[in-house]
Amino acid sequence: MELKFVKRDVLKEKPTDETKLGFGRIFTDYMLMMKRDGERGWYSAQIEPYGDLQLSPAALVLHYAQEVFEGMKAYKTDDGRVLMFRPWDNIKRLATSAERICMAPFDQEFVLNSLYELIKMEKDWIPTSPGTSLYIRPTYIGVDPFVGVQPAKEYLLYVILSPVGAYYASGLSPVQIYVESKYVRAVKGGTGHHKTGGNYAASLLAGEKAHEKGYDQVLWLDGKENKYVEEVGSMNIFFKIKGELVTPMLAGSILPGITRASIIELAKDMGIPVTERRISMEEIYEASLDGSLEEVFGSGTAAVVSPVGELIWEDKHIIVNGGKMGETTQKLYDTLTGIQYGRIPDKFGWTVEVK
Known part of the structure; x- marks a missing residue:
């Protein structure tokens, strides 16, 4: 299949104040669009002007949520190069998510x-201020105009780009996490370990209730026993206990985060022991009481690393490291972002220069 280009008549005006970019509200001039139907297979691929989609009101995605997506970034280095971080892993995960549904x-x-x-075409949209980047959203949807529960035959796969500001506009501050004990996000055998929109829709109610109570994020527990930690909102979670990093193992209900995998490899390279296993909130609470709970942080594409200052579980307030970001969290954040922005040599082969 040949990739074609459709030129835009008039280019958009690019943002001039990068302190006001926000997240996911501004989009570039062009997007990638691919189409497929049951007879021809994949028959069209082109870079075309960013614009609205034309879908039938009966499109399968609108009724039965046959949709998967990814989140990734492109970064501008100090010397003007464009880097991406493990993009092949995102595309592989997109394909795996699509297969599941x-x-x-x-x-x-x-x-x-x-x-x-x-990315080459839109490189001038990549912001250069500290912490900024170009957010990349590949999306894959079923669009058959048919109201009936069945796999689609017609599809759109498209990619849109958005220049985004620093995730922490006021600095890398620890967040407050509400541990959800009523609702569940996913169960083993479901779609929790894939990046599909329905997972996020199912999380909204608990998230809204947490925000109403003044908390930043929701920590989900397992769907069977409601006692073992799974993940936080759109992030994986790590606990530092007695010098060891502990993170929930991937057992079919947790998204296999690419940042998560990078944190694990990076920590091991630093000589920090890492264990992937089941960990209960009771164990975390007891570790906080005896002083062995040293640090907690989330990991994901948007924030990279998000320090946790407090966990609220069944009216118990678990204060982490005095509510401050820990030394290990800071080191992992600085090293990983240093690799992503080309400030630190990438000995892992994670980055690729787009040129």
């Missing part, structure tokens, strides 16, 4: 190379 396979190498072409 019975969507047609796509050529991962073609999609990745087409994405590189889009």
